[in-house]
Amino acid sequence: MMEQPLRKSFFNDPMFPFEMVYRDRKSPQHELPEHLHDRYELVYIYEGRGTFLLNHNFYDMSEGDLFVIPGNTIHRAFPDTEVPVLSTALFFSPSLVRIPSLGDTHFILSSFEWARKRRKYKVNIPEALRGTFMSIIEQIKMELEDRKSGYKHAICLQLQFLLLQLNRLMSQVQSETEDPVHSVPQWMQSLLLFIDLHHTENDLCLTTLSKRASVSTSHLSRAFKQYTGISVIDYVNAKRIANTKEMLLTSDSSLEIIAQKCGFESLSHFHRLFKLLTGVTPGAYRRGNQLFKG
Amino acid sequence: MMEQPLRKSFFNDPMFPFEMVYRDRKSPQHELPEHLHDRYELVYIYEGRGTFLLNHNFYDMSEGDLFVIPGNTIHRAFPDTEVPVLSTALFFSPSLVRIPSLGDTHFILSSFEWARKRRKYKVNIPEALRGTFMSIIEQIKMELEDRKSGYKHAICLQLQFLLLQLNRLMSQVQSETEDPVHSVPQWMQSLLLFIDLHHTENDLCLTTLSKRASVSTSHLSRAFKQYTGISVIDYVNAKRIANTKEMLLTSDSSLEIIAQKCGFESLSHFHRLFKLLTGVTPGAYRRGNQLFKG
Numbered sequence: 005m006m007e008q009p010l011r012k013s014f015f016n017d018p019m020f021p022f023e024m025v026y027r028d029r030k031s032p033q034h035e036l037p038e039h040l041h042d043r044y045e046l047v048y049i050y051e052g053r054g055t056f057l058l059n060h061n062f063y064d065m066s067e068g069d070l071f072v073i074p075g076n077t078i079h080r081a082f083p084d085t086e087v088p089v090l091s092t093a094l095f096f097s098p099s100l101v102r103i104p105s106l107g108d109t110h111f112i113l114s115s116f117e118w119a120r121k122r123r124k125y126k127v128n129i130p131e132a133l134r135g136t137f138m139s140i141i142e143q144i145k146m147e148l149e150d151r152k153s154g155y156k157h158a159i160c161l162q163l164q165f166l167l168l169q170l171n172r173l174m175s176q177v178q179s180e181t182e183d184p185v186h187s188v189p190q191w192m193q194s195l196l197l198f199i200d201l202h203h204t205e206n207d208l209c210l211t212t213l214s215k216r217a218s219v220s221t222s223h224l225s226r227a228f229k230q231y232t233g234i235s236v237i238d239y240v241n242a243k244r245i246a247n248t249k250e251m252l253l254t255s256d257s258s259l260e261i262i263a264q265k266c267g268f269e270s271l272s273h274f275h276r277l278f279k280l281l282t283g284v285t286p287g288a289y290r291r292g293n294q295l296f297k298g
Numbered sequence: 299m300m301e302q303p304l305r306k307s308f309f310n311d312p313m314f315p316f317e318m319v320y321r322d323r324k325s326p327q328h329e330l331p332e333h334l335h336d337r338y339e340l341v342y343i344y345e346g347r348g349t350f351l352l353n354h355n356f357y358d359m360s361e362g363d364l365f366v367i368p369g370n371t372i373h374r375a376f377p378d379t380e381v382p383v384l385s386t387a388l389f390f391s392p393s394l395v396r397i398p399s400l401g402d403t404h405f406i407l408s409s410f411e412w413a414r415k416r417r418k419y420k421v422n423i424p425e426a427l428r429g430t431f432m433s434i435i436e437q438i439k440m441e442l443e444d445r446k447s448g449y450k451h452a453i454c455l456q457l458q459f460l461l462l463q464l465n466r467l468m469s470q471v472q473s474e475t476e477d478p479v480h481s482v483p484q485w486m487q488s489l490l491l492f493i494d495l496h497h498t499e500n501d502l503c504l505t506t507l508s509k510r511a512s513v514s515t516s517h518l519s520r521a522f523k524q525y526t527g528i529s530v531i532d533y534v535n536a537k538r539i540a541n542t543k544e545m546l547l548t549s550d551s552s553l554e555i556i557a558q559k560c561g562f563e564s565l566s567h568f569h570r571l572f573k574l575l576t577g578v579t580p581g582a583y584r585r586g587n588q589l590f591k592g
Contacts, residue, residue, distance in 0.1 A: 019401030103397065103451065107313025110448035153469060154404035154462050157397065161455050161462070168448050168455070175447060 021097035042075040052089035055082045058125040060196030072119040076246040203243040204267045252290040315391035336369040346383035352419040354490030366413040370540040497537040498561045546584040
């Protein structure tokens, strides 16, 4: 059974859903499925080392890396114990950067779309551009501290600048290949990919997965927790709930159909788990987000 | 009788109502009442000298001056013949910088509101800030030239940055006093102010005004044209039409009432003049702008 979700104090101001964790050395960045949120996240790495789990991929973290993390993406950073990463994280709701159409084909959140579609969440900022990114972060920090008239607007502008730079950069590096991380066993990486592709099937239990990975259930449990920070079942459930959130907003299917399509045994199980991980019921989530549409 | 309005090629793209006249030395900036438009304008002076007529005030132009000109404001720049001003003008529709509320008390167009209310349209940018303003202009120019993905969005962001800086600056200098320009005769300045206050009265003819100014009608005609670039009657009519535009959007009064309140002898005269100066009928103007509201 999943533990009670840890509520974080993000986004208390519905008019200004933004938060920054500035130049943080100690705490590992993580968004484990205790709480699946719709906010988007950017993590910039100044220095240090570590590993970042994002969906089924592990990424090395090093200087100049920027992680682009759409809402409802399971992720966790594991800082190196000797040289832990120094990073700044920005959290925001997509509503914050929505602007009227300019007749442009450009979409300000395209980096996040691209990350989600290609399942590539890391971009290494070229050295010549790192100054720009760091300076935007400094400007945001200054605005947050000074709170001069219009500081919220100023932060929105800086954030949009950062996203625009990022979009232009990512459209250049789209063809680059990603180096896989070697410190994670191959069977574990394959298993995460397998879960990513098959979490909508309702027989995805520990036994099935351990057979698939050709390891014992106890070894799977232990190793999974070691590499991802959470249990197999919590991970699978979080994947499923993330999936239902998307379906709730993009389809008109009934809750029962959605629960079934996303691999839940019963509507009541889906309902309970959704409430636990998101803080609201599936129906309320659908209604609330439709209100903000358009 | 007023001449046929000269149509300018601004704002052909309704999704991106923006234009820049970059580092222009020769042509005097002017928006004479041939065409009363709703677009807002910023004029930054790099160097040179001249005089700027804005509503009933004449302003000296010199290095570092920024003119803040709301829509429908009669204005004209008279560059010095020996050392003409070098300036950049930005034109935009207020719709371009409208953003969702952030629960902020800050209003991005407050400089224009302030200029309109206090009838002070000039601010001298402190030397320490001029670099910021000029660099924003350079960024806009670069975006316009390169036309990279998202350049329209980038220009909107730069424009908003400029406005934000300007708002913060103007809130500091609000108490500063303005030096009157001595090269324009006192009676002319008084007359412009008188027209500004009394243009809604329908007996504001050349005879009334020349009596008011204690000069002959022929001297008034000549001098008025010399200092403002247009005839007295055109000036009064432009003032009246600017006034009706505001009333059309802010009141529910009938066209007849508005024509009467703004000093027109008849509805048909108002209708004809409105069409001539704005390109649309009063009714179409009201409907068109209400469509874009909210």
